[in-house]
Amino acid sequence: MAQPAPVLTQCAVHAMIRKRARFSAPGERRNGMKKFECPCGYVYDPQVGDPEGGIAPGTAFEDIPEDWVCPICGLGKDAFTEV
Numbered sequence: 001m002a003q004p005a006p007v008l009t010q011c012a013v014h015a016m017i018r019k020r021a022r023f024s025a026p027g028e029r030r031n032g033m034k035k036f037e038c039p040c041g042y043v044y045d046p047q048v049g050d051p052e053g054g055i056a057p058g059t060a061f062e063d064i065p066e067d068w069v070c071p072i073c074g075l076g077k078d079a080f081t082e083v
């Protein structure tokens with residue numbers, strides 16, 4: 001039990017670094033600026049945001065708080081699909 005597992009540790013650190021790099025990579029931001037559509041027909045456009053819902057223009061869909069709901073029908077983010 002006291003024996004270290006160097007390979008496993010290295011892998012875990014590696015995975016952590018790779019995960020971080022993915023989040024901070026500038027190129028990935030484009031993926032976050034996609035439009036998402038609600039079943040009711042409302043489309044969330046990151047460039048427009050949802051000022052009435054407290055979402056500033058330029059906010060990626062992923063960055064919207066989890067408690068945000070569709071301004072039209074009140075469904076949560078889970079109901080939205082990528083356009």
Ligand SMILES: [Zn+2]
Pocket residue numbers: 038039040041042070071072073074075
């Ligand atoms: Zn809706």
